[in-house]
Amino acid sequence: MNRSKLMTVIASFLMLTGCGSYSENSSAVTVQSENSSVMIQSDSSVSSVISDRQDVTTAEQHEEKEVDGMKIVIGDKQFPVTLESSNTVTAFTKMLPLSLDMSELNGNEKYYYLDTPLPSAPENVGHINEGDIMLYGDSCIVIFYKSFDTSYSYTKIGHIDDTSGFADTLGTGDVTVSLE
CATH class of the missing domain: 2.40.100.20 (Cyclophilin)
Known part of the structure; x- marks a missing residue:
């Protein structure tokens, strides 16, 4: 990754921290905006993010199914x-x-x-x-x-x-x- 892209990611991270969440008990910092999220975390918390994404997908599929x-x-x-x-x-x-x-x-x-x-x-x-x-x-x-x-x-x-x-x-x- 070139220096310009790295600086853009860091700047975006810093600007979005007001909209994000941080937990001292966790080894992860998540910054979310309406359309995207940036996550800095240890490997142990990746599974919880994947699980959260699957829950959202399942809810969307259920909503579509109700219209059948x-x-x-x-x-x-x-x-x-x-x-x-x-x-x-x-x-x-x-x-x-x-x-x-x-x-x-x-x-x-x-x-x-x-x-x-x-x-x-x-x-x-x-x-x-x-x-x-x-x-x-x-x-x-x-x-x-x-x-x-x-x-x-x-x-x-x-x-x-x-x-x-x-x-x-x-x-x-x-x-x-x-x-x-």
Whole structure:
């Protein structure tokens, strides 16, 4: 390491010590900023740093896993949903649980306008499948109970895993749907 780089590291270390921590009982000094950390330590404390990093990774993985699915509850019937991986879904799942008084439209879908807009990335899906859950615009949740071709653009949210009995459970009029 050349002298200039060494001086930069030392200067950074000294400037960040106000944000760091030091323990006299330990043989390590850790200086952390929001995006990086510099550590001067003995070999015995390396394992605790690795362990801390693994805990953070495990928590992040657990958080991602929670977004994998959802269920729709209508009366005493439950329908598991597989969710897309997108900013829309992440924002939407933070709103859960929701109880929506959904309105009937066109004999093939139920819809509800949310009070809060969601991030959207609409695309012309071409075909709707029974069980598709979509976002129309940036605030209209749509649950489809019949398959058909469409020229409308939607942001995909997810799909009901097993639609057996779904259309009958929704019925022909307005319905209250819980999303959990």
